[in-house]
Amino acid sequence: MKIIIVGAGEVGFNIAQRLSEENHDVVVIDKDQSKINHIQTVIDVQAIVGSGTSPSVLTEAGIRETDIIVAATDSDEANLIACLYAQYLTDYITKIARVRNPDYMEHTEIFKQDFLNIDLIINPQSEMVNSMLKLIEVPEASVVIDFVDGRIKLIGITIKEDSPLVGRKLSSFQDFEHALLIGVIVRGEEVIIPSGQDTIQPKDLVYCVTRRDEISTLFGLLNVREEGLHRIVIVGGGTTGLALAMSLDKTNINTKIIEKDSERCLELAEKLEKVVVLNGDGTDRDFLTEENIADVDVMVVITGDEGNNVLISLLGKALGAKKTVTRIEKLSYIPLVSAIGIDTVVSPRLSAIRAILQFIRKGKVVCVAPLKAEVAEVIEFEALETSDIVNTPLAEVKFPKEAIVGAIVRGEEIIIPRGHNMIKPHDHLIIFALKGAIPKLEKLFTVKLEYF
Amino acid sequence: MRFRQIFRLIGILSIFIDLSMLAPLGISLIYSDGSTFPILYAFMVTSGIGFILFLVTRTTDYSSISQREGMAIVTLSWLSAGLFGSLPFLFSGSIGTFTNAFFESLSGFTTTGASILNNIESLPKGILLWRSLTQWMGGMGIIVLSIAILPFLGVGGMQLYKAEIPSPVVDKLQPRISETAKTLWKVYLLITLVEIGLLFIGGMSLFDSMCHAFCTMPTGGFSPRNASIAHYNSAYFEAVITVFMLLAGVNFALHYKFLKGNFKVFGRDPECRIFLFILAALILLVTCNIYGTVYHSIGGAFRRAAFQVTSIITTTGFVTSDYAQWPPLSQIILFLCMFIGAMAGSTGGAVKVIRIILLVKYGFRETFRLAHPHAVRSIKLGRKPVPEEVLSSIWGFFILYVGLFIVAVIFMSALGLDVLTSFASVAATIGNVGPGFGLVGPVRNYLTIPDLGKWVLTFCMLIGRLEIYTVIVMLAPAYWRK
Numbered sequence: 001m002k003i004i005i006v007g008a009g010e011v012g013f014n015i016a017q018r019l020s021e022e023n024h025d026v027v028v029i030d031k032d033q034s035k036i037n038h039i040q041t042v043i044d045v046q047a048i049v050g051s052g053t054s055p056s057v058l059t060e061a062g063i064r065e066t067d068i069i070v071a072a073t074d075s076d077e078a079n080l081i082a083c084l085y086a087q088y089l090t091d092y093i094t095k096i097a098r099v100r101n102p103d104y105m106e107h108t109e110i111f112k113q114d115f116l117n118i119d120l121i122i123n124p125q126s127e128m129v130n131s132m133l134k135l136i137e138v139p140e141a142s143v144v145i146d147f148v149d150g151r152i153k154l155i156g157i158t159i160k161e162d163s164p165l166v167g168r169k170l171s172s173f174q175d176f177e178h179a180l181l182i183g184v185i186v187r188g189e190e191v192i193i194p195s196g197q198d199t200i201q202p203k204d205l206v207y208c209v210t211r212r213d214e215i216s217t218l219f220g221l222l223n224v225r226e227e228g229l230h231r232i233v234i235v236g237g238g239t240t241g242l243a244l245a246m247s248l249d250k251t252n253i254n255t256k257i258i259e260k261d262s263e264r265c266l267e268l269a270e271k272l273e274k275v276v277v278l279n280g281d282g283t284d285r286d287f288l289t290e291e292n293i294a295d296v297d298v299m300v301v302i303t304g305d306e307g308n309n310v311l312i313s314l315l316g317k318a319l320g321a322k323k324t325v326t327r328i329e330k331l332s333y334i335p336l337v338s339a340i341g342i343d344t345v346v347s348p349r350l351s352a353i354r355a356i357l358q359f360i361r362k363g364k365v366v367c368v369a370p371l372k373a374e375v376a377e378v379i380e381f382e383a384l385e386t387s388d389i390v391n392t393p394l395a396e397v398k399f400p401k402e403a404i405v406g407a408i409v410r411g412e413e414i415i416i417p418r419g420h421n422m423i424k425p426h427d428h429l430i431i432f433a434l435k436g437a438i439p440k441l442e443k444l445f446t447v448k449l450e451y452f
Numbered sequence: 453m454r455f456r457q458i459f460r461l462i463g464i465l466s467i468f469i470d471l472s473m474l475a476p477l478g479i480s481l482i483y484s485d486g487s488t489f490p491i492l493y494a495f496m497v498t499s500g501i502g503f504i505l506f507l508v509t510r511t512t513d514y515s516s517i518s519q520r521e522g523m524a525i526v527t528l529s530w531l532s533a534g535l536f537g538s539l540p541f542l543f544s545g546s547i548g549t550f551t552n553a554f555f556e557s558l559s560g561f562t563t564t565g566a567s568i569l570n571n572i573e574s575l576p577k578g579i580l581l582w583r584s585l586t587q588w589m590g591g592m593g594i595i596v597l598s599i600a601i602l603p604f605l606g607v608g609g610m611q612l613y614k615a616e617i618p619s620p621v622v623d624k625l626q627p628r629i630s631e632t633a634k635t636l637w638k639v640y641l642l643i644t645l646v647e648i649g650l651l652f653i654g655g656m657s658l659f660d661s662m663c664h665a666f667c668t669m670p671t672g673g674f675s676p677r678n679a680s681i682a683h684y685n686s687a688y689f690e691a692v693i694t695v696f697m698l699l700a701g702v703n704f705a706l707h708y709k710f711l712k713g714n715f716k717v718f719g720r721d722p723e724c725r726i727f728l729f730i731l732a733a734l735i736l737l738v739t740c741n742i743y744g745t746v747y748h749s750i751g752g753a754f755r756r757a758a759f760q761v762t763s764i765i766t767t768t769g770f771v772t773s774d775y776a777q778w779p780p781l782s783q784i785i786l787f788l789c790m791f792i793g794a795m796a797g798s799t800g801g802a803v804k805v806i807r808i809i810l811l812v813k814y815g816f817r818e819t820f821r822l823a824h825p826h827a828v829r830s831i832k833l834g835r836k837p838v839p840e841e842v843l844s845s846i847w848g849f850f851i852l853y854v855g856l857f858i859v860a861v862i863f864m865s866a867l868g869l870d871v872l873t874s875f876a877s878v879a880a881t882i883g884n885v886g887p888g889f890g891l892v893g894p895v896r897n898y899l900t901i902p903d904l905g906k907w908v909l910t911f912c913m914l915i916g917r918l919e920i921y922t923v924i925v926m927l928a929p930a931y932w933r934k
Binding site for chain 1: 519609610611624626627628629631839
């Protein structure tokens with residue numbers, strides 16, 4: 001597939017890198033010469049200096065033979081214009097635009113077919129609010145990703161020292177293998193797709209797939225106390241904070257939102273019903289103690305200042321908050337902050353990258369979720385009738401070593417597979433894979449021969 | 453520096469060079485010219501060493517080849533190409549000493565075309581084809597060929613590509629580097645085939661047509677005939693070869709765009725326009741200069757001038773007349789042509805037209821600034837501004853080129869060579885031209901140069917082909933510091 005990416009910022013860069021590694025033809029357009037120089041030395045893409053909103057630059061980039069255009073510059077307007085020109089120059093092209101201004105999101109119908117005709121609008125903020133809501137739903141986990149409309153959940157949990165699983169071989173989990181499968185173990189910097197011989201060690205971050213109704217069984221096994229969710233504090237009343245607070249306003253969870261600016265507090269109070277709006281500084285220790293931070297289940301820190309977010313989260317942890325969710329913009333900081341004790345990170349850029357990649361891979365790949373520094377991935381594939389893998393016991397399928405089937409979804413049924421299970425046509429498979437195995441997997445799942 | 457990756461890739465590249473020996477092997481069998489076994493031995497030695505390198509270095513991680521490693525891989529690959537390429541000459545006894553064989557082989561791969569052979573026609577056909585084939589492979593680049601064929605190189609391929617073709621203008625024709633390399637090789641192959649066809653139609657034997665086309669397109673200049681193109685004394689062959697030398701001197705990206713249907717591309721490209729202008733002006737000057745003094749018909753003068761100027765400025769080095777006997781002005785023009793060279797992105801060598809253009813514009817800008825000290829002016833090529841870092845890199849290149857030229861000339865004269873030979877031999881090898889003046893003039897060869905001098909010239913050929921930085925950086929202490 002040929003893909004044009006407009007904007008070589010962090011989002012554009014990461015998407016270009018992933019797609020180029022998956023053997024797509026990628027052309028990147030950016031105005032900034034130094035960004036173009038950099039991208040050209042680091043990834044195998046064609047990079048053009050110019051404005052993505054200029055039809056001549058788009059033509060030079062070969063828009064006429066392009067399948068997908070991703071407009072991911074910092075400017076919403078530039079993104080929309082780039083998509084409009086792309087549409088004008090090539091009718092069948094798929095258009096993805098990043099749009100951040102919440103005002104534009106009020107009437108999303110203008111993006112639809114009759115007006116701008118953009119196939120996918122990515123609003124990083126609402127993507128991020130969604131992932132925060134999922135995390136809040138399962139507060140014990142550091143990552144929660146839904147598959148098959150939420151019937152299967154992928155959960156990332158850090159193993160504690162006192163967990164009963166520590167030191168056990170994975171092959172000894174026979175008794176509850178029907179309920180869960182551990183797909184990826186992250187141990188320090190290492191990412192492992194485990195086999196039966198691997199053992200679990202304390203401080204491992206394990207990713208497992210399980211059915212929604214089995215989550216409590218899973219937590220029982222992992223000796224994670226499930227305490228329910230009663231109190232949430234949101235620090236930072238910006239647009240994201242407000243959006244999150246408004247979703248929580250409809251639930252029975254006791255929510256507080258802290259905002260520094262008193263005028264903004266008034267606005268928040270006008271829009272919120274049950275949520276308590278507090279005017280104060282999140283970095284103020286006494287203020288946090290006064291608001292009883294020690295009893296908070298989840299503390300969501302999403303102010304506009306990245307550095308402050310990290311500090312407030314650490315302060316909250318020190319004062320007794322059970323879990324923190326911290327907003328980090330810069331992707332390169334994410335692996336660092338987990339080392340200093342911050343549990344869970346959300347990033348609008350990461351959310352945007354995930355959403356775009358999911359959309360691009362759509363078709364045979366239903367859903368994709370990158371894990372831990374993008375080294376591993378969970379992919380939902382649909383098994384086609386013509387593919388090599390169907391009607392063969394799993395143990396006999398020539399699967400790449402760096403990949404493992406986490407679940408088979410057949411209609412209503414969800415199977416956590418073992419060697420003797422067979423894949424039937426139209427099954428959805430949930431597969432854990434390291435990055436390197438993805439092209440092999442795609443080959444395995446593509447059609448042997450096109451039948452017409 | 454990860455030597456495992458470096459040596460594994462060099463192993464793989466040796467196998468490429470090795471496989472290309474199969475063609476001369478076949479030819480030697482067809483003509484049963486007695487070179488079959490020497491070529492077979494060379495084949496076996498090369499494949500043996502290639503496979504050993506490949507087997508002892510187990511790795512599959514090529515994606516993260518750094519710029520440094522890329523330069524080491526490219527330089528070492530070219531040296532090993534020169535080494536393995538010399539084996540058929542040595543084993544067949546065509547060339548007696550290792551120094552001479554390595555000189556001839558690297559002169560082939562770097563598309564210089566400087567020869568140490570006195571009686572070329574006496575060599576077996578297999579060896580002659582191998583000699584031409586080294587030029588053909590070296591022209592578009594052995595590394596570029598490997599990038600086209602080896603899909604796993606990925607981004608690493610980009611580092612290698614930049615180290616082998618360090619052109620000031622990066623022209624990535626396709627989103628993927630491997631596709632770009634494939635495209636370039638396809639264009640190269642296509643034009644070569646057309647030339648073989650045209651020469652064959654004109655009555656040249658198929659073998660000679662192939663050898664000449666293999667040496668025209670890389671702007672190489674080896675000929676299977678002692679007298680080079682003058683052997684045929686045919687206006688048709690000279691016309692065909694002149695046109696194809698010119699094509700080889702043009703940026704191959706332009707050829708690709710032309711073949712894709714963009715017919716105005718040659719006229720629109722600023723470098724191409726100036727290159728053609730320089731070429732036309734110099735041909736005109738030389739024609740006027742040699743008309744009446746050497747040749748008595750205007751047609752004859754034009755025919756020789758057009759061929760010889762094109763041959764030298766594109767750094768090919770084919771010869772139809774002994775230009776060392778021409779009047780001084782013509783000699784000086786040809787001598788300067790050895791420095792100008794062809795277009796960036798072509799198979800030609802030397803400084804290249806684009807660098808000359810930008811250096812001249814730079815000079816004009818400095819003059820302008822003296823008149824208007826507060827003026828802000830950017831240097832443009834066509835309508836596109838050229839970034840300052842590109843300009844400073846061109847300056848660096850030029851200084852190093854001239855500097856190395858001077859050092860090598862001093863060295864050659866220290867060996868006792870006369871002034872003209874010292875200058876000409878270095879200019880002709882660092883510019884990858886081939887024939888020069890004096891002892892290395894168009895009707896002579898490099899055999900009489902002392903052995904030490906041959907090694908200096910071999911080094912000049914290598915730095916000339918890889919455009920200096922790639923090789924020179926390995927000699928800098930900073931390169932080896934962690």
